[in-house]
Amino acid sequence: MPLNFRVELIWKDTDQREAASIFLTSDGRVILQGRAVSAQERKDLSLPANADMISIDRKLSRAIKDML
Amino acid sequence: MFLRNAWYVAATDREVGRTPLRRIIMNEPIVMYRTEAGAPVALEDRCVHRHLPLSMGKLVDGDILECLYHGLCYDTTGACVKVPGQQSVPPGARVKSYPMVERYHWVWIWMGDPALADPATITDFHWLDDPNWGATHRYLHVKGNWQLVVDNLLDLTHLAFVHTTTIGTRALVNAKVTVDRSPNDVRVTRWTIDAPAPPTFIKAGGFTGNVDRWQIVHFTPPSFVRLDVGATPTGTGAPEGRRIGGISMRNLNAMTPETETTTHYFYGQAHDFDIHNPKTTEMIIDQITTAFLEDQAVFEAQQANMLQVPDAPQVDINADTGVLQARRILDRLYAEEQAALAQRTAAE
Numbered sequence: 001m002p003l004n005f006r007v008e009l010i011w012k013d014t015d016q017r018e019a020a021s022i023f024l025t026s027d028g029r030v031i032l033q034g035r036a037v038s039a040q041e042r043k044d045l046s047l048p049a050n051a052d053m054i055s056i057d058r059k060l061s062r063a064i065k066d067m068l
Numbered sequence: 069m070f071l072r073n074a075w076y077v078a079a080t081d082r083e084v085g086r087t088p089l090r091r092i093i094m095n096e097p098i099v100m101y102r103t104e105a106g107a108p109v110a111l112e113d114r115c116v117h118r119h120l121p122l123s124m125g126k127l128v129d130g131d132i133l134e135c136l137y138h139g140l141c142y143d144t145t146g147a148c149v150k151v152p153g154q155q156s157v158p159p160g161a162r163v164k165s166y167p168m169v170e171r172y173h174w175v176w177i178w179m180g181d182p183a184l185a186d187p188a189t190i191t192d193f194h195w196l197d198d199p200n201w202g203a204t205h206r207y208l209h210v211k212g213n214w215q216l217v218v219d220n221l222l223d224l225t226h227l228a229f230v231h232t233t234t235i236g237t238r239a240l241v242n243a244k245v246t247v248d249r250s251p252n253d254v255r256v257t258r259w260t261i262d263a264p265a266p267p268t269f270i271k272a273g274g275f276t277g278n279v280d281r282w283q284i285v286h287f288t289p290p291s292f293v294r295l296d297v298g299a300t301p302t303g304t305g306a307p308e309g310r311r312i313g314g315i316s317m318r319n320l321n322a323m324t325p326e327t328e329t330t331t332h333y334f335y336g337q338a339h340d341f342d343i344h345n346p347k348t349t350e351m352i353i354d355q356i357t358t359a360f361l362e363d364q365a366v367f368e369a370q371q372a373n374m375l376q377v378p379d380a381p382q383v384d385i386n387a388d389t390g391v392l393q394a395r396r397i398l399d400r401l402y403a404e405e406q407a408a409l410a411q412r413t414a415a416e
Contacts, residue, residue, distance in 0.1 A: 007389050012250040024386045067249055067393060 011063030019063040020056070030068070032056055069402050070094045070325050071290040072180035075190045077322040077334045078168070079175045080207060084108050088133065090123035092326050094179055098166065099123040103131040108175045109144045112163035116140075116148065122163070172196040173205060174322065174334060180405075191292045195318045195338035202343035204353050205320075205336030208360060212367030213374075214291050214323040214331040215395070220363055221293040221321055222256055222390040224283050230366060231359040233267055249393045252401075256285040256390035262302040268355040269299050272339070272348070273315040280306040287394045289401055295319040316340045319356065329371055335360065 009022040020033035034054030042049055076093065079100055083089055089100045090113050097113035099122045113121045115135040124136040132149065133142045140161075141150035148161035167178040167185040172193040178185035195201045210217060220226065248255040259282055265275040273279075279299035286294045300306040300314030317339045324332040337356050342348040374380075384392060 006244060007386050008244065008246045009389060010246060010248045012248065014251050016250065024389065026386065063249075066396070067247075067389070 009063065009067050011059075011067055013059065013062075017059070019059040022060070022063060022067065032060065032064075034060070069398070070179070071398065071401055071405060073178075073184050073405055074180070074290045075169070075176045075178055075185070075187075076291070076324040077174045077332070078110060078177035078324065079108075080205065080334070081170060081173045081175060084175050086127055088123040088125065088127070090121055091332070093177065093332070094325050095327055096164075096179070097121060098177070099133070100168075100175065101127060101133065103144060108168040108170055110166040110168045110177050111142060111144075111146050112165075114163060116161050116163060173336075191288055191294075191322075193292075193294070193320050193322070193336070195320060196336045198338070200343065201318070201338040201340055202345065202349040203318075203336060203338035204349050205334065206353060206357060208333040208335070208364055209326075210331040210333050210364055210367050211329065212331060212364075212371035213329055214325045215398075216367045216370055217321070217323045217331055217333055217363075218287065218291055218293060218394060219388075219391045220367070221295070222254070222285055222287055222394055223387050224256075224258060224285065225387045226366075227266075227359075230362050231266075233358070245387070245389075247390045247393060252289060252397060254287045254390050254393045254397065256283075256287075258283045258285075259307055261307065265299055268352070268359075269315065271355065272317075272352055273299065273341075275299065275301065275314075278302045279314065280304070282306060285390065287390070289394075289397055291323040291325070293321040293323075295321075317352070329375065331367075333360075333364075 006026060007024040011019045023031040025031065034056040037047060037053040037055055041047065047053060078091060078093060079089060084100050084102055086102060091098050091100065098110050099113035100108060100110050102108055111122065111133065113123050115122055115137065117138055117140050120135060120137040122133050122135055122142065125134045128134045131144050139152040140148055142163060143149050146163040146165035148157050151157055167182050169176045169187045169190060171190055173196050176190055196203045196205060244259060246257045259280065261280050262278045263281065265273065265279045265281065269275060280302045281299040282297065284296040295318065297319060298311065298314055298316035300311055304310060304312050306314065317337060320336040320338065322334045324334065326332055337353045339348065339352055
């Protein structure tokens with residue numbers, strides 16, 4: 001019997017504020033919420049021009065560390 | 069690994085009376101009884117003279133516990149107050165006493181530093197004696213580590229495979245699972261929408277069609293797992309918060325470590341429908357007990373294998389996310405407790 005599910009991880013700080021959710025999919029991916037890095041940001045920060053990049057909140061990076 | 073500075077369930081209210089009761093908790097032998105006024109008492113179950121369990125003795129002169137062997141007597145604080153045949157009591161003749169509180173039809177014990185024992189921190193299991201719920205409780209002795217039971221309750225994907233005659237369903241399930249992790253607790257929420265009800269729910273709720281079913285599993289340390297479970301006819305708004313025309317229950321679990329490989333498993337079941345009908349209450353807990361006996365067989369087989377091959381690795385899957393968060397909380401709390409103990413020992 002196949003079980004298809006995805007897991008949403010919600011991390012809360014000591015002040016109960018939530019980080020953006022992390023999603024684990026049944027096909028093994030980890031999906032994060034973030035903002036696409038603009039062309040101007042790439043230029044200003046000397047970031048790679050062609051790679052897919054997102055900017056994530058520091059709270060989310062803490063959630064990743066605590067939960068994954 | 070045991071977290072000592074926490075309240076644990078030591079016994080049910082019915083178990084503790086005027087006949088001393090022996091129970092091992094976290095490898096410590098404990099004797100429990102009630103005073104004439106009805107207050108529960110817990111002492112180290114070992115006479116300081118020649119180690120006989122005090123639980124083999126009897127209560128005399130009210131609340132004094134007399135050792136069967138040579139008649140040494142202990143009061144409710146654990147102090148030896150009489151040595152037959154001599155006037156004086158040797159200095160240091162005392163057994164450990166443990167704070168105890170009675171609540172929710174359970175008798176709770178504090179295994180750590182008594183100065184830290186605050187009854188206000190006892191986990192809320194009010195459904196067990198709330199007039200708005202029908203409820204009862206039972207006990208299982210499990211030959212398995214307490215964390216195996218916590219793991220099992222936090223990952224309910226096993227229902228479809230282990231509990232097919234009661235609370236599991238074999239239908240294809242598309243389940244979205246949400247794991248909410250706060251610093252000191254974990255909540256795993258799972259909805260199955262428009263799916264057949266499991267056999268226990270059909271018996272309890274009389275469902276004839278598909279249901280929307282919820283399982284909200286709440287772990288609080290050290291070892292308490294409270295489940296909010298239920299179902300309504302599909303499409304009536306349960307995921308949006310409208311629980312109409314269905315059933316709602318609480319499955320309440322308190323695991324108390326006996327040793328590293330055995331557990332006292334206290335569990336209860338409460339229901340918010342047909343609350344004054346004891347037959348309903350018994351039917352539901354009978355169904356749950358059938359499922360839990362299936363789980364017990366799993367725990368004991370796991371433990372036996374783990375003892376056989378103690379260094380074998382294990383592989384985690386997505387469904388373990390809630391389990392892993394609970395274990396991380398426990399690891400952190402244990403490290404903090406050990407650090408505080410080391411600091412106190414160094415200071416002494």
